Amino acid sequence: xxxxxxxxxxxxxxxxxxxxxxxxxxxxxxxxxxxxxxxxxxxxxxxxxxxxxxxxxxxxxxxxxxxxxxxxxxxxxxxxxxxxxxxxxxxxxxxxxxxxxxxxxxxxxxxxxxxxxxxxxxxxxxxxxxxxxxxxxxxxxxxxxxxxxxxxxxxxxxxxxxxxxxxxxxxxxxxxxxxxxxxxxxxxxxxxxxxxxxxxxxxxxxxxxxxxxxxxxxxxxxxxxxxxxxxxxxxxxxxxxxxxxxxxxxxxxxxxxxxxxxxxxxxxxxxxxxxxxxxxxxxxxxxxxxxxxxxxxxxxxxxxxxxxxxxxxxxxxxxxxxxxxxxxxxxx
Amino acid sequence: xxxxxxxxxxxxxxxxxxxxxxxxxxxxxxxxxxxxxxxxxxxxxxxxxxxxxxxxxxxxxxxxxxxxxxxxxxxxxxxxxxxxxxxxxxxxxxxxxxxxxxxxxxxxxxxxxxxxxxxxxxxxxxxxxxxxxxxxxxxxxxxxxxxxxxxxxxxxxxxxxxxxxxxxxxxxxxxxxxxxxxxxxxxxxxxxxxxxxxxxxxxxxxxxxxxxxxxxxxxxxxxxxxxxxxxxxxxxxxxxxxxxxxxxxxxxxxxxxxxxxxxxxxxxxxxxxxxxxxxxxxxxxxxxxxxxxxxxxxxxxxxxxxxxxxxxxxxxxxxxxxxxxxxxxxxx
Numbered sequence: 103x104x105x106x107x108x109x110x111x112x113x114x115x116x117x118x119x120x121x122x123x124x125x126x127x128x129x130x131x132x133x134x135x136x137x138x139x140x141x142x143x144x145x146x147x148x149x150x151x152x153x154x155x156x157x158x159x160x161x162x163x164x165x166x167x168x169x170x171x172x173x174x175x176x177x178x179x180x181x182x183x184x185x186x187x188x189x190x191x192x193x194x195x196x197x198x199x200x201x202x203x204x205x206x207x208x209x210x211x212x213x214x215x216x217x218x219x220x221x222x223x224x225x226x227x228x229x230x231x232x233x234x235x236x237x238x239x240x241x242x243x244x245x246x247x248x249x250x251x252x253x254x255x256x257x258x259x260x261x262x263x264x265x266x267x268x269x270x271x272x273x274x275x276x277x278x279x280x281x282x283x284x285x286x287x288x289x290x291x292x293x294x295x296x297x298x299x300x301x302x303x304x305x306x307x308x309x310x311x312x313x314x315x316x317x318x319x320x321x322x323x324x325x326x327x328x329x330x331x332x333x334x335x336x337x338x339x340x341x342x343x344x345x346x347x348x349x350x351x352x353x354x355x356x357x358x359x360x361x362x363x364x365x366x367x368x369x370x371x372x373x374x375x376x377x378x379x380x381x382x383x384x385x386x387x388x389x390x391x392x393x394x395x396x397x398x399x400x401x402x403x404x405x406x407x408x409x410x411x412x413x414x415x416x417x418x419x420x421x422x423x424x425x426x427x428x429x430x431x432x433x434x
Numbered sequence: 435x436x437x438x439x440x441x442x443x444x445x446x447x448x449x450x451x452x453x454x455x456x457x458x459x460x461x462x463x464x465x466x467x468x469x470x471x472x473x474x475x476x477x478x479x480x481x482x483x484x485x486x487x488x489x490x491x492x493x494x495x496x497x498x499x500x501x502x503x504x505x506x507x508x509x510x511x512x513x514x515x516x517x518x519x520x521x522x523x524x525x526x527x528x529x530x531x532x533x534x535x536x537x538x539x540x541x542x543x544x545x546x547x548x549x550x551x552x553x554x555x556x557x558x559x560x561x562x563x564x565x566x567x568x569x570x571x572x573x574x575x576x577x578x579x580x581x582x583x584x585x586x587x588x589x590x591x592x593x594x595x596x597x598x599x600x601x602x603x604x605x606x607x608x609x610x611x612x613x614x615x616x617x618x619x620x621x622x623x624x625x626x627x628x629x630x631x632x633x634x635x636x637x638x639x640x641x642x643x644x645x646x647x648x649x650x651x652x653x654x655x656x657x658x659x660x661x662x663x664x665x666x667x668x669x670x671x672x673x674x675x676x677x678x679x680x681x682x683x684x685x686x687x688x689x690x691x692x693x694x695x696x697x698x699x700x701x702x703x704x705x706x707x708x709x710x711x712x713x714x715x716x717x718x719x720x721x722x723x724x725x726x727x728x729x730x731x732x733x734x735x736x737x738x739x740x741x742x743x744x745x746x747x748x749x750x751x752x753x754x755x756x757x758x759x760x761x762x763x764x765x766x
Contacts, residue, residue: 165724227721385761389559392497392726392757425724429717434761 123364124275126313132179132275133282139178139211143167143280145287150390155406156414160291162284165395165425169203169231171352172280172423173267176302177204179276180265181212189214191261196242196249198224199352200424201267206237217262219252221245225351225428268300269358277306284419285314293319294419295402298331298365298372299353303423305361308368322365322372323405325350325380331357332372335365349377349433352398352423373405373412380404381433387422394425397433455696456607458645464511464607465614471510471543475499475612477619482722487738488746492623494616497727497757501535501563503684504612504755505599508634509536511608512597513544521546523593528574528581530556531684532756533599538569549594551584553577557683557760600632601690609638616751617646625651626751627734630663630697630704631685635755637693640700653744654697654704655737657682657712663689664704667697681709681765684730684755705737705744712736713765719754726757729765 146161164172181193192215195205202218209216216237220229221244232239242252256262266273280303281294294315296307304322311320324331325348333341340362346354357365375383384400387393399422406413406420478493496504513525524547527537534550541548548569552561553576564571574584588594598605612635613626626647628639636654643652656663657680665673672694678686689697707715716732719725731754738745738752 170724388726388761392502394720394724394726429720429764429766432761432764 123367124271124309129275129278129282129309129313132272133279135182136175136178136276136279139182139208140174140279141166141168142283145284146391146393148391151386151403156410157406158417159403159406160284160288160417160419161391162280162419162421163393164280164421164423165393165399167424169200169207169235170424170426171200171204172277172303172421173200173204174207175279176267176273176276176306177201177208177265179272180270181205181208181214183272184263188263191263192216193265194219194253194256194260194262195265195267196220196253197267199228200426202237203228203231203235203426205265206232206235210236215260215262217256217260219249219256221249225426225431227428228426231426266358268302268355269360270302271360273302274305274309274361274364277303278310279306280421281307281310281419282314284421285310285318288417288419289316290417291315291318291419292416293321293370294421295321295323295373295405296421297350297353297398297401297423298322298324299328299350299398300355301331301357301361301365303421304331304369305364307421308364312368319370320368321405322369323401324372324374325353325401326374326376328354329374331365332374334362335369335372338366348380350380350397350401352396353401373409375401375404375408379408383407385434393422394427395422396424396427399423399425455699456603456641461607461610461614461641461645464604465611467514468507468510468608468611471514471540472506472611473498473500474615477616478723478725480723483718483735488742489738490749491735491738492616492620492749492751493723494612494751494753495725496612496753496755497725497731499756501532501539501567502756502758503532503536504609504635504753505532505536506539507611508599508605508608508638509533509540509597511604512602513537513540513546515604516595520595523595524548525597526551526585526588526592526594527597527599528552528585529599531560532758534569535560535563535567535758537597538564538567542568547592547594549588549592551581551588553581557758557763559760560758563758598690600634600687601692602634603692605634606637606641606693606696609635610642611638612753613639613642613751614646616753617642617650620749620751621648622749623647623650623751624748625653625702626753627653627655627737628753629682629685629730629733629755630654630656631660631682631730632687633663633689633693633697635753636663636701637696639753640696644700651702652700653737654701655733656704656706657685657733658706658708660686661706663697664706666694667701667704670698680712682712682729682733684728685733705741707733707736707740711740715739717766725754726759727754728756728759731755731757
């Protein structure tokens with residue numbers, strides 16, 4: 103069985119419960135499969151933020167990933183898992199954010215066609231990037247059914263394979279490689295904290311800490327305004343959000359059936375942070391580390407600063423998920 | 435003669451014409467003297483900006499220098515050049531910008547007292563940083579004579595040594611180390627472009643390219659609104675600015691008697707760029723490299739994009755001078 107076959111097999115399972123879960127070898131396979139397609143991103147520290155938090159913080163800089171977000175990892179893994187025949191017909195996704203860009207770029211690198219359905223109100227910078235990477239953009243209305251309908255139409259016409267941004271095993275395994283790299287560099291981490299929206303990054307982080315950390319915990323960080331993951335974990339059943347009113351636009355989506363059991367199994371807790379705390383942390387990161395990160399990235403620092411007792415004296419990895427911000431719409 | 439003595443000796447000369455100019459050994463001495471005090475900053479490239487400019491651009495990231503600007507290099511070199519007795523009385527500078535922070539931090543590291551005179555209207559983030567580093571801040575009115583008077587008073591009371599941000603040989607030699615590092619990493623550069631305000635960075639860049647480059651040119655980049663360096667170079671005499679109305683607040687100061695002859699001797703040309711070009715380039719850098727750089731840094735990219743014929747097909751080093759921006763006052 104080659105790595106693509108293994109990957110496809112893990113894709114077909116839809117919950118950790120149904121198999122023993124992706125193995126260390128599965129993770130290593132995906133990592134080597136996507137290695138030529140992605141950047142190995144740097145790990146950055148800040149004296150100031152260490153003093154402020156009382157912990158040793160190691161920021162994994164996915165805003166310096168290709169196309170500016172960790173999504174490149176999952177998108178690359180998902181496309182690498184396709185058969186030759188599937189690749190010939192191309193891929194389609196609906197995304198207002200980074201996954202659309204990631205699919206566009208990964209498809210471009212692998213020489214296949216990409217279709218991206220984008221709702222009205224998508225930040226200018228994200229739309230332009232998708233076009234720059236050569237994908238075909240289809241505009242649609244802001245609601246989910248309009249997106250799904252537009253996607254279905256493209257599939258009917260082109261035979262393209264639909265890629266889900268977070269609820270698919272190849273995407274989760276691809277996302278895991280960020281934490282694998284981080285632990286390779288700082289093996290003694292006591293824990294890693296990642297933002298949670300759709301759950302694909304957090305599930306990947308949980309798998310990587312379990313397989314490659316030494317007693318390394320995994321935590322999630324989430325805007326209080328869209329705390330479906332926090333409530334889902336507490337109640338043991340996937341919860342929904344009544345509204346999605348947060349500045350962290352990458353975290354508005356909801357947990358899925360494939361990533362939720364992995365999160366239930368591998369995540370110690372999820373910390374919720376308010377909008378003001380997200381904005382303040384984003385500003386701190388910009389001012390102190392000189393890095394442009396998006397609000398979704400800032401939630402992890404916001405959580406560490408809000409609950410210092412949980413992290414004090416520990417070595418903590420923080421996944422900065424991306425840096426694609428519309429500079430015309432800054433909150434400060 | 436130890437390195438400190440050598441450095442003091444170079445400090446006492448006030449023009450390249452009066453001696454053969456600082457030697458390669460002088461530069462190497464300063465580099466080793468300040469090495470423990472500064473960061474070696476990374477060199478960053480961008481596919482997108484290479485395509486856009488038609489050149490191969492190597493950004494030297496001084497916004498990731500300690501306190502967020504190249505000024506840390508010059509300030510460290512200036513303080514390292516002081517005698518024990520001078521250090522005991524401390525140092526004083528007047529600065530609305532990065533040099534104040536640099537003196538504050540370098541003094542803190544070396545365990546000496548720093549006094550910083552800051553005019554009204556200094557960006558909040560810069561003032562707070564100077565205080566954070568433990569310097570004593572004296573407020574004064576916005577005009578030059580108020581600054582000088584406040585500085586004189588501090589000297590009278592404390593005996594502190596005044597440090598000039600740009601027109602002093604140790605500062606110039608300290609600044610040169612940014613380009614020395616850059617050329618160590620990319621020895622085949624065809625040229626290096628640096629912003630010019632007071633002239634201390636550009637003079638240092640000229641010395642470094644002359645001593646460590648292989649047929650490596652040195653260029654300056656300057657806001658058209660304060661084009662004193664451009665006019666000075668053309669006329670052969672230091673010119674002044676009638677006004678200082680530019681977003682590149684680090685470049686409002688004027689050339690000095692020590693750095694000007696070095697610039698005359700070692701700089702091929704100075705390119706002037708308009709305010710809109712500076713803002714657009716700053717935005718490009720933020721969006722594409724995810725790095726927070728200040729407007730003064732953006733002038734170098736603005737020059738390369740404005741005069742593509744000068745740079746096309748060449749390997750160009752660009753000194754990004756700093757990243758200390760007041761996020762409440764962004765131009766986009």
